[in-house]
Ligand SMILES: Nc1ncnc2c1ncn2[C@@H]1O[C@H](COP(=O)(O)OP(=O)(O)OP(=O)(O)O)[C@@H](O)[C@H]1O
């Protein structure tokens with residue numbers, strides 16, 4: 001019979017004690033796994049929103065605030081900057097040549113508490129919400145493509161032309177019919193100049209995030225009226241409702257909780273012009289403002305971001321911020337320490353469980369002494385009985401470890417539908433957390449199993465050593481006499 | 485086969501004094517010989533068996549078994565020697581509670597440095613009348629059955645000497661004789677020398693040779 005089997009039999013023999021020890025070890029390990037997965041999830045979900053572009057340009061002030069506000073919809077929007085900043089990123093602008101995409105973000109309105117963001121269709125076509133993951137539509141399509149064009153040409157848009165354009169455009173879209181009832185016909189709007197039915201239909205199109213669609217029940221073809229962020233009560237001049245033309249698939253970013261409307265329509269709403277006056281048709285460029293601009297530099301020239309960053313920040317009115325850098329600082333300052341504390345607690349649980357192994361073995365030392373003496377009388381060496389106890393400790397720790405991994409991943413698997421619904425981040429039972437280990441001036445990113453298992457083995461070795469030494473030193477003659 | 489010469493053993497007491505227990509000038513047992521070792525309680529019978537088994541080291545003297553002086557061996561070599569050449573049966577609690585009868589016998593083969601021979605273990609268990617009890621844990625066996633399992637285990641490595649320390653003292657009188665007969669018969673079959681410690685005259689009188697420890701022991705001369 002191998003020493004391994006002898007150790008295993010000894011564990012089986014003390015079934016209840018062994019089970020409790022294994023259970024406490026399993027809980028500790030499951031906790032570690034859960035904390036690590038959770039940390040990775042928070043990290044991932046935070047970083048996601050800040051991916052896909054290089055810079056955020058906004059009003060001068062705290063860069064973190066700008067990022068939190070623009071990306072995570074936290075806090076009230078800061079002061080806007082003149083529209084011209086956005087135009088400098090368009091092809092004819094100062095930085096146009098270095099930029100692959102520039103997306104205006106206009107804030108200030110909400111619908112049932114969800115942010116309404118005025119932007120361009122480029123947001124969903126030129127930018128990915130996470131590396132390698134473009135936006136996808138669960139239903140419908142992107143809002144009117146002409147918007148970008150309109151912005152480029154400023155307000156010099158012939159109404160009739162705009163309408164024709166929009167009309168043609170509508171006909172090629174599948175949803176044209178379903179939208180028809182909610183849309184005002186072009187002829188109608190031409191006749192009623194005094195009413196504000198003077199925007200091309202695609203100016204009043206919207207795309208909504210997955211969570212908004214779920215919670216508000218809005219779907220393609222529905223209309224909604226945004227409320228002005230601060231003063232929702234004063235509705236002097238009623239605005240045309242926006243029509244939902246697309247619903248995004250879940251992205252796991254804060255954008256799941258936002259409604260995106262054509263920036264032209266957004267700017268045409270009351271209270272969105274610089275001087276507070278209200279206009280019919282697209283807002284003249286000198287009256288336009290933008291809360292922030294997402295800038296994605298030419299991928300062939302990634303260092304262009306540095307130049308833009310410097311040049312924008314040299315100005316007096318605007319700042320540029322690196323979103324990922326700000327988020328990393330945030331994570332390191334707040335989320336990191338919390339995760340570390342949880343991790344320390346989890347590791348302590350594992351250590352307590354290991355102490356449980358020592359206590360368990362020591363408590364059974366009296367009956368073990370007899371067993372050790374019997375084995376010695378059968379010719380077992382001191383080293384053999386030491387090994388048996390060490391193996392026992394190791395087996396308890398490893399069983400606990402494996403059970404803990406299963407438990408941890410089972411918990412994650414059970415929680416994943418909830419997490420997906422809440423955050424849009426996909427985690428599965430088979431999500432394996434990684435840890436970063438400093439190694440030769442760099443870090444190695446390894447699965448937690450590769451650290452935890454050797455760690456458990458080491459721990460089991462240390463805690464097993466003490467009772468094993470007692471076994472090693474057992475006075476066989478005395479142990480045999482005592483029981484006889 | 486077994487030769488104990490000039491073995492002395494004294495124990496150091498907690499108060500620092502030494503307590504002489506054994507001074508055996510000569511004690512010899514031939515191959516396959518069977519003898520009963522009797523003596524008063526505390527006379528040193530168990531201590532002598534421990535010395536023969538290499539569990540306790542004598543202060544002086546030699547213990548030769550099958551041509552090897554075990555007092556010259558280091559501990560590990562003594563352990564291996566014990567596994568191969570000696571069988572030992574205690575009065576009670578011979579078996580490990582977590583192991584089945586068969587596993588307890590196999591345990592006897594686990595430290596001898598050779599591959600365990602499971603067929604031999606089964607055959608011996610059948611010989612001691614436990615052919616149907618292979619998978620029974622000690623708790624499910626009577627004391628007599630436990631002792632018979634211990635007999636099978638003690639003989640499983642084909643030892644030269646079997647040391648039995650009051651092996652039947654805990655068994656009810658009806659089964660005592662059964663176990664005693666079993667020990668003596670199997671030792672005869674396997675040609676194993678038997679040194680059996682007993683307090684019971686009904687046991688010792690069955691042996692062709694009986695040694696009184698007090699007579700072997702020359703404590704006064706020490
Ligand atoms: N480790 C030890 N330290 C001190 N004294 C010991 C030790 N082991 C045995 N003794 C003493 O040695 C003496 C002989 O003990 P031993 O167990 O050999 O006697 P025994 O003949 O087997 O007695 P019994 O018939 O009661 O089993 C006893 O007085 C005992 O107290």
Ligand SMILES: [Mg+2]
Pocket residue numbers: 529530531649
């Ligand atoms: Mg005794």
